[in-house]
Amino acid sequence: MPHRPYPPLLEQFLASEAKGGILLFAAALLVFFLANTPWGAGYFALQQVPVGFRVGAFALEKPLLLWVNDLLMALFFLLVGLELKRELLSGELREPRRAGLAVAAALGGMAVPASLYLLLNPAPPEARGWGVPMATDIAFALGVLALLPRVPLGLKLFLTALAIVDDLGAVLVIALFYTEGLQGGYLAGAGLVLALALGLNRLGVRWLWPYLLLGLPLWYLVLQSGVHATLAGVLLALAIPLRRARPFQGATQAEEAEALEGELEALEEAVKEAQSPLHRLEHTLHPWVAYGVLPVFAFFNAGVDLNGLALGPVALGVALGLLVGKPLGVGLLAWLALRLGLGVLPEGVGFRALLGVGFLAGIGFTMALFIAGLAFSGELLDQAKVGVLSASLLAGLLGFLLVRAALDSPSP
Numbered sequence: 001m002p003h004r005p006y007p008p009l010l011e012q013f014l015a016s017e018a019k020g021g022i023l024l025f026a027a028a029l030l031v032f033f034l035a036n037t038p039w040g041a042g043y044f045a046l047q048q049v050p051v052g053f054r055v056g057a058f059a060l061e062k063p064l065l066l067w068v069n070d071l072l073m074a075l076f077f078l079l080v081g082l083e084l085k086r087e088l089l090s091g092e093l094r095e096p097r098r099a100g101l102a103v104a105a106a107l108g109g110m111a112v113p114a115s116l117y118l119l120l121n122p123a124p125p126e127a128r129g130w131g132v133p134m135a136t137d138i139a140f141a142l143g144v145l146a147l148l149p150r151v152p153l154g155l156k157l158f159l160t161a162l163a164i165v166d167d168l169g170a171v172l173v174i175a176l177f178y179t180e181g182l183q184g185g186y187l188a189g190a191g192l193v194l195a196l197a198l199g200l201n202r203l204g205v206r207w208l209w210p211y212l213l214l215g216l217p218l219w220y221l222v223l224q225s226g227v228h229a230t231l232a233g234v235l236l237a238l239a240i241p242l243r244r245a246r247p248f249q250g251a252t253q254a255e256e257a258e259a260l261e262g263e264l265e266a267l268e269e270a271v272k273e274a275q276s277p278l279h280r281l282e283h284t285l286h287p288w289v290a291y292g293v294l295p296v297f298a299f300f301n302a303g304v305d306l307n308g309l310a311l312g313p314v315a316l317g318v319a320l321g322l323l324v325g326k327p328l329g330v331g332l333l334a335w336l337a338l339r340l341g342l343g344v345l346p347e348g349v350g351f352r353a354l355l356g357v358g359f360l361a362g363i364g365f366t367m368a369l370f371i372a373g374l375a376f377s378g379e380l381l382d383q384a385k386v387g388v389l390s391a392s393l394l395a396g397l398l399g400f401l402l403v404r405a406a407l408d409s410p411s412p
Helices: 008-034 039-048 064-090 096-120 126-134 138-145 153-177 186-200 209-225 231-239 253-264 277-301 313-339 352-359 363-373 378-408
Strands: 050-055 058-065
Touching: 008 039, 008 277, 039 064, 039 096, 050 064, 050 313, 058 064, 064 153, 064 231, 064 277, 064 363, 096 126, 096 153, 096 313, 096 352, 126 153, 126 313, 126 363, 126 378, 138 153, 138 363, 138 378, 153 231, 153 313, 153 352, 153 363, 186 209, 186 231, 209 231, 277 352, 277 363, 313 352, 313 363, 313 378, 352 378, 363 378
Parallel strands: none
Antiparallel strands: 050 058
């Protein structure tokens, strides 16, 4: 397969993810210490401040914490959905040989941590946390990888693809296993709004504003339906067009895909009008999510008061799932995919570096904290948070050391 140069915007995406991960870590560290100082009571009171609005008979009021988790995080899930769609239709996950290794590694990195958690917590209510150690925090993981010099771009792309498949798994887990009390009327209304958005796509509408306007009622209807409101972001992403506004004259479908990956991305300003609505929205959203939404989420969700907290099997299960289950699952399934010929190693990357990335995949953080908030409340939630934070820190450190050692030594 001929080598294709990676577009500069892809490298910009990876760089901004890395910087966002550093900011995310700083916000989490700040609030973790804040929650265990005399100002901790004020911090936890801030989470519960009621915020809402009323228009006639219509009223919507929620604690500030839920506005962050339900509304702001819907933008994060919209970005996740855009990345998933792009990767599946025109990116690294489009070609089976390129995608095989990352998909296999991601599946192992989801199944083994969940199984390990359930071995330690087989009965409810603790068993509800099996989804917590499944997902990888792409920003945090790329942030750690960015601290290393001379990291091959192929290794960054492998981690990115692995994390994106992880995100898809997390979305499915949330939709299927952390949804309760469905309201049929609201669910039908959400389906109708989504159908309208998909219809605009089919009609060839390339303006973004009609889709974004439909996103508001879609978010509200999903919120009221019993499905977690953030999934509205993923649903809306399905409707955002990936096709170009104007195809290249005389180009075949394969040639146009090549041009979309190379020419459009490499010459962003020169061909801005030719970019798809999905690309435009993704590049617009990304800095807002990386530098705004995720640090705010970390600030409101990473705080845990350690005073009087008795750590139990939930904290242990989450920590072992991320710190042991993730690298074990990623390594085993990646090795199996290579042996069976289902995938190929990225250019310039040895298997030892992949094992180091397996530990970086154990940085769960954003999605892990999010699922923990759906699975638990009270002391069990605090235990899950401690497991996520401690395991993510150790996994990041071990992954950093292992990848550095692998890159500093010649591949066998």
